[in-house]
Amino acid sequence: MYASLACAIALCAVAIAQTPQTPAERNLFDEINRERERTGVAKLEWNPRLAEAARAHAKRSADHSTISHQFPGEPALEARIATAGVRFDTCAENVALGRDAEAIHAGLMKSAGHRANILSPDFNAVGIGVVERNGELYVAEDFVRAFASYSETGFRETLIATLQRARQAAGISPIDVSADARLRDAACAESSNAEGLAALLPGVATVAIFTAADPTVLPHAWEAAARDQAVQHMTLGVCFRPGEQHGYANFFIAAAFYR
Numbered sequence: 001m002y003a004s005l006a007c008a009i010a011l012c013a014v015a016i017a018q019t020p021q022t023p024a025e026r027n028l029f030d031e032i033n034r035e036r037e038r039t040g041v042a043k044l045e046w047n048p049r050l051a052e053a054a055r056a057h058a059k060r061s062a063d064h065s066t067i068s069h070q071f072p073g074e075p076a077l078e079a080r081i082a083t084a085g086v087r088f089d090t091c092a093e094n095v096a097l098g099r100d101a102e103a104i105h106a107g108l109m110k111s112a113g114h115r116a117n118i119l120s121p122d123f124n125a126v127g128i129g130v131v132e133r134n135g136e137l138y139v140a141e142d143f144v145r146a147f148a149s150y151s152e153t154g155f156r157e158t159l160i161a162t163l164q165r166a167r168q169a170a171g172i173s174p175i176d177v178s179a180d181a182r183l184r185d186a187a188c189a190e191s192s193n194a195e196g197l198a199a200l201l202p203g204v205a206t207v208a209i210f211t212a213a214d215p216t217v218l219p220h221a222w223e224a225a226a227r228d229q230a231v232q233h234m235t236l237g238v239c240f241r242p243g244e245q246h247g248y249a250n251f252f253i254a255a256a257f258y259r
Contacts (some may be wrong), residue, residue, distance in 0.1 A: 025051070031101075052084055056080070067095040072228070093141065093142050093143070104129075110195070125143070163234075198256075236254070
């Protein structure tokens with residue numbers, strides 16, 4: 001018995017025990033990466049937080065003696081993964097029930113939807129949960145494209161370093177950066193806009209409010225500032241507010257540039 005689910009769209013303060021892989025989980029993980037290697041797709045990383053989310057769902061399956069992607073009273077897949085503390089922007093799940101891991105994997109590979117999840121280049125991490133009950137293995141395989149976990153401070157500092165490297169590459173002196181509580185408030189607000197924020201900041205040249213998931217990549221909104229020698233100062237606010245509406249990977253950034 002098999003089922004698959006795809007979702008597209010967190011850094012949460014969650015303590016996750018680093019539970020070792022069971023033999024069945026290791027078997028399925030190795031089989032997945034062998035399949036990916038055979039087809040020229042990058043191998044998946046094992047994500048222990050994702051595995052805990054998968055194990056919790058596999059246990060629910062065992063408790064209900066059936067498989068499903070969501071049981072009554074259980075959060076949806078995206079919320080389960082985010083609550084485990086994973087930052088991601090796309091995800092999918094395979095669930096299965098069988099007598100042994102090898103047979104379960106073979107069955108998943110014969111199903112177009114499950115096979116697509118296993119071989120998708122969109123994913124870079126997986127967590128697998130296997131729970132045995134009455135001689136049956138209940139399996140949940142959770143796939144994501146995961147991003148590195150940052151605190152708001154860590155994300156902000158890395159983002160600033162990315163901008164400074166871009167200015168250095170352009171032969172421009174580093175920009176002076178300071179914090180401003182109004183900028184963080186704007187980044188955390190549901191209805192803030194650049195025009196309204198600019199009105200509160202005398203002398204500001206440009207204001208940008210945007211989202212980003214990877215602070216090591218120069219945001220498009222900063223490309224002009226990275227090349228502009230006249231831009232000498234910046235204030236910056238960063239806020240992480242994951243959820244169904246905005247996804248589970250993006251930080252909100254509000255930046256004000258001064259000449």
